[in-house]
Every structure is written in C-alpha cells, then in structure tokens.
Amino acid sequence: MEEGYAVILVYSTAHALKAEKALQRAGISCKLIPVPRHISSDCGVCVRIRRADQEEALEVLESAGVGIEGVHKV
C-alpha cells in the first residue's frame, strides 16, 4: 500500500468543502489544508488524503460532482 499523502486541488473553496463532506460520507479520512506553498502561491485550500485512498477518493469526488484541478503527492 502506498504510504504518504496526496493533495487534491479543486477549483474553489466551496468545492473543497463539498469534497470534504463527500469523502467523510464515504468514510475516507481527509483533511482540509492550505494549498502547500511549493504547489501554488495562491491562498487556497485543498483536500489532503492518504495516497492509499487516492483512487477511491477520486471516484467519490467524481460522483459527487467535484471538479478536480490536480492531484499532487506531498
């Protein structure tokens, strides 16, 4: 199982909240965090998940209608 975290970047703060709720409903552990400095200098929030959950998380977000801007390993 892949260790570490990944961050999922979304298009707005509202989407980040929506993503968090959808992931929590699906029982996927996640944390809303500021976008790491090395990824973007924007003052935005993104959703951090465990890398092991990445595939499942992206499916959950897709069916919840959350647009994904990008996924980065952190």
Place this chain on the structure above:
Amino acid sequence: MITIVDNDTARHNVLRMVQKEGCAVEVEEKEDGIYLRITRGETPQEEPAPETAKPAAGPLVLVVPSEFMGRGEHEELGQILVRGFFHTLGEVEPLPDTIIFFNSGVKLVAEGSPVVEDLKGLAERGVEILACGTCLGYYELKDKVAVGEVSNMYTIAETLLRAGKVVSL
C-alpha cells in the same frame, strides 16, 4: 534673532521648528505682532540611530480569542481559515511558546474540534496550550478538553504580561 508673526498658528509653527533645532525662545506679545526672540542653543545632539529590529526577549505567545479566524459574514470561511492556520503552524517557524485560547476560541481545544490533532502535534513539540477555564465553563466544555490545560485569568494575565511578543489570531 527676532521673528515677528501675526497669528497663533504661525507662532506655534515657528516655536516647534526652533525648539526642535535646540534654540531657546522668548515670546512677547506686542500690539503690532508676536515677537519670538530666538537664541541659538547648543548644537543639537544627533539623534541616536534607530534600533535595529531585534527579536523581543521573552516568550512568543499566540492568543486565540475566537473559534474563527477573522471576522466576516460567513462563519464557514472563518472556520476554514482557522483550520488552515493550525495545520500550517505545524509547518512554519518559529513555534509559539504558548497558545492561549479564550472566549469562543476555547471550542478549538475541545473534543470534536477540527484542529485537535494539529494542537496535539504542537503540544508534543513543546508548545504550551492554555485554555481559559471560565470560557470552557461558559460553553460547558470543561470535561471535554482534548488538548492542553485548563487555565485561569491569573496565569493568562501573567503569561501575556511576561511575553516578549503577543500575536493575536
């Protein structure tokens, strides 16, 4: 040197200027004007160089007076920001020596708070976490404190007054 002015504003302006230059001034109000008798003083001393920015001595104290970061019409945003802040606090320097939570800020140290794990991480790294007991009592959270110590106004006041620097969220 005598300077004659005809109104109070001019008098004050001249006075301010010459006193700044270290001169002595005698003021005499006559019928035809205000006479300012100015005598050269000693060469004004050079102003001491401004102190270079030095970190203040004493602990760095962060105060958290609210469960939200900043004020605005949407509490949801204030909560996103506070969560982001405490996550980021674990990644930046310098760490505060003490964090004091009061007023609705105490909700952040209680069970169910979204920042409890971040605060536990900070506590493990030696950050002292104090929560106002009166406030916890007010919100009926005294038996739900998940991180830090229940403190009182004496300790809070002393911690603030002895701080080298206080940063308020």
